[in-house]
Amino acid sequence: MTTDASPPLLRAEGLVKTHHGEGAPAHAVRGVDLDVRHGEFVAITGPSGAGKSTLLHLLGGLQRPDGGSLRLDGERTDGYSEARWAVERRRRIGIVFQFFNLVSNLTVADNVELPALLAGTPVRQARAERVRLLAELGLEGKERGMPGELSGGEQQRVALARALVNQPRLLLADEPAGSLDSKGTREVMRLLSRFHQRGQTIVLVTHDARLASAADRVISFYDGRIADDAALGAVPARRTGPAAVIDLNDPED
Numbered sequence: 001m002t003t004d005a006s007p008p009l010l011r012a013e014g015l016v017k018t019h020h021g022e023g024a025p026a027h028a029v030r031g032v033d034l035d036v037r038h039g040e041f042v043a044i045t046g047p048s049g050a051g052k053s054t055l056l057h058l059l060g061g062l063q064r065p066d067g068g069s070l071r072l073d074g075e076r077t078d079g080y081s082e083a084r085w086a087v088e089r090r091r092r093i094g095i096v097f098q099f100f101n102l103v104s105n106l107t108v109a110d111n112v113e114l115p116a117l118l119a120g121t122p123v124r125q126a127r128a129e130r131v132r133l134l135a136e137l138g139l140e141g142k143e144r145g146m147p148g149e150l151s152g153g154e155q156q157r158v159a160l161a162r163a164l165v166n167q168p169r170l171l172l173a174d175e176p177a178g179s180l181d182s183k184g185t186r187e188v189m190r191l192l193s194r195f196h197q198r199g200q201t202i203v204l205v206t207h208d209a210r211l212a213s214a215a216d217r218v219i220s221f222y223d224g225r226i227a228d229d230a231a232l233g234a235v236p237a238r239r240t241g242p243a244a245v246i247d248l249n250d251p252e253d
C-alpha cells in the first residue's frame, strides 16, 4: 500500500533543457521542481512553445536534461542509458502522443501486444491482456484491422491500449486529443478519467482547458517554468480487483 512516507512516483529537481536548433537556443525548460505522487492525475497546460512537451519528454526519458535531476520511484535516473530508459518505458511508463505513433504495417492486435512481448510477457498472457484492453476500449472486432483503417479516435484508443498493456505505473499523454474532433476529445477525457479513478497515475500535456479539467491538479506552464500549480480534487484511493468495463456510449462514463 502506498503511504505518505513512500517517495513520489516522479521527482524533478531543477530540471533544465535547452534545444539547439538552427536559430537561437530555445530555453524550453528553465528549472522545474515537480513531484508527482502515485495516483495523481496532473495536467500541464500553457501556451504554444511554453515547453510542455519538452518537460513531458524529460519525464519519460525521451530527452535528457541539461541540468537538474529526475527520480523515478525514488531512484535517480541520471545514470540511465538509452537501453535502460527503453526498459523503463516498457515496464513503468506508458506514453500516448498526439499522432498516435502506431506501427502502420502491424494489425491493431499486434500493435497492442508488441510492447508486452518486448517486455518478455508470455504470448498467451499478452494476448489475453490485449483482448481485455481492446474490449474495454470498445475496439472488439477491430483487432485484425490496420491502424490506417480506423478513425482518429479509434487509433488513439489503440494507442492507449498499447500504452497500458504492460500496466505501467505512469501514463504520459502528450496532447492526446490534439488531432481529434470534439467527440474524440470527449472519449479521451472519459477514458483518462476512468483509468485515473482506478488508480492510474497520469501526466497529461494539453492546451485544451476542457481536457485539463479532467485532472485533479493543473499546472500552468509558461516560458519554461511552472507559473501555477493548483490541486483541484482529492487523489482517489488505488483500487484493486478486476477493472470495470468502460462503456463509451454511456454518458456517465
Ligand SMILES: Nc1ncnc2c1ncn2[C@@H]1O[C@H](COP(=O)(O)OP(=O)(O)OP(=O)(O)O)[C@@H](O)[C@H]1O
Residues within 6 Å of the ligand: 019, 020, 021, 022, 026, 027, 028, 046, 047, 048, 049, 050, 051, 052, 053, 054, 055, 207
Ligand atoms: N527538437 C527541438 N529543436 C529545437 N527547438 C525545439 C525542439 N523542440 C522544441 N523546441 C523549442 O523549444 C520550445 C518549447 O517547445 P515545446 O514543444 O516543448 O513547447 P510546447 O509548450 O509543448 O508547445 P506546443 O503546445 O506548441 O506543442 C519552443 O521554442 C520550441 O520551438
